Amino acid sequence: MRSRADLPPVIDVEVTTRGELPGAAHYARSKIGGLGRLTHRPVRHARVKLTKHRDPAVERAVVAQANLDVDGRLIRAQVQGVTAREAVDRLEARLRHRLERAAKHWEARRGSIPATGPHEWRHESEPTRRHSYFPRPVDERRVIRRKSFAMAPCTVDEAALEMDLLDYDFHLFTEKGTGAVSVLYRGGPTGYRLALVAPALADQLSPFELPLTISPQPVPCLTEEEAIERLGLLDLPFLFFIDAAPGRVSVLYHRYDGHYGLITPAG
Numbered sequence: 001m002r003s004r005a006d007l008p009p010v011i012d013v014e015v016t017t018r019g020e021l022p023g024a025a026h027y028a029r030s031k032i033g034g035l036g037r038l039t040h041r042p043v044r045h046a047r048v049k050l051t052k053h054r055d056p057a058v059e060r061a062v063v064a065q066a067n068l069d070v071d072g073r074l075i076r077a078q079v080q081g082v083t084a085r086e087a088v089d090r091l092e093a094r095l096r097h098r099l100e101r102a103a104k105h106w107e108a109r110r111g112s113i114p115a116t117g118p119h120e121w122r123h124e125s126e127p128t129r130r131h132s133y134f135p136r137p138v139d140e141r142r143v144i145r146r147k148s149f150a151m152a153p154c155t156v157d158e159a160a161l162e163m164d165l166l167d168y169d170f171h172l173f174t175e176k177g178t179g180a181v182s183v184l185y186r187g188g189p190t191g192y193r194l195a196l197v198a199p200a201l202a203d204q205l206s207p208f209e210l211p212l213t214i215s216p217q218p219v220p221c222l223t224e225e226e227a228i229e230r231l232g233l234l235d236l237p238f239l240f241f242i243d244a245a246p247g248r249v250s251v252l253y254h255r256y257d258g259h260y261g262l263i264t265p266a267g
Contacts, residue, residue, distance in 0.1 A: 010034060011034075011036040011039075015028045015029050021084045038096060039099060043071075044070075048088075048091070049065045051063045060081055063079075063257075064088055065091075076165075101164065133254040142259050142260065144260070147263050151172070169238065170237075170253070172240075175206065177207075178198070181249040181265055182195060182196045183240045192213075196219075197219050197240075199218060221244050
C-alpha cells in the first residue's frame with residue numbers, strides 16, 4: 001500500500017450534467033476533487049452526476065450523485081439542493097463523512113458497527129419525512145431500472161457497514177447464518193431493522209453486534225403490479241416482496257426521478 005504522502009491531493013473527477021447548470025461541472029470537479037486529501041487509499045475512479053428537474057414546482061430541483069472507487073471499495077452518495085452549488089456542497093459533506101468513516105474502518109475487521117446518528121429518514125416516522133425523490137404522478141411512474149446481482153453471504157454487521165458507505169436506505173443481502181435473503185434498513189427504536197424472507201429463521205442468524213429490531217412479518221407474495229400499488233398506498237421508500245410470477249425475492253424502490261427500480265438476487 002502506498003503511503004498517504006504518495007497519493008495525489010486532488011482527485012480527478014468525471015462530471016456529467018443534465019439540464020441547465022452553467023458552471024456546475026467545474027465547481028463539482030473542484031469541490032469533490034479536493035477530497036483527495038482525506039483518502040488513505042488510491043481513488044481509482046470518481047464520477048459525479050448533476051441533474052436538474054424541469055418542473056419549477058420542485059423545491060430542491062438539483063440532484064447530485066457521486067460514486068468513488070477507493071482502492072476497490074465503492075463509496076456512494078446522493079443529495080438534493082435548491083441550486084447546483086448547494087447540492088454539490090451537500091454532496092461534498094456527505095462524501096467527506098463516508099471517506100472519514102472508511103478510513104477509520106479500513107484496517108479494522110470488516111463488519112464493525114456503523115456509528116448511529118441522524119439519517120435522511122426513519123421507517124417509523126414516514127409521515128414527517130421529506131421525500132427524497134421527484135413527486136412524479138402515479139400514473140406516469142414506470143419500472144425503468146432492473147438490477148440483478150450475486151450476493152455473497154455476509155453478517156448483519158457487514159451489511160450495515162456496506163449500507164452506510166454506499167449511502168443506501170436499505171441493503172439486500174444473503175444473511176450468513178441462515179442463508180436467507182434479507183433486507184437491512186433504517187428504522188425502529190434502535191435505528192436499524194431487519195426483514196428476513198423467512199422470519200422463523202431469526203434465531204439462526206450469524207452473531208452480530210449491531211443493535212436492531214427484527215420484523216416478524218412474513219414477506220408478501222405479489223405480482224409486480226400489486227407491489228407497485230402497495231408501495232404507493234403505504235407511501236414507503238421501498239417494498240421487500242416475493243414476485244409471484246418467477247417466485248423470487250425482489251425489492252421495489254423509488255428512484256430519485258420518481259420512477260421505480262427493481263432489485264433481485266442473481267439466480
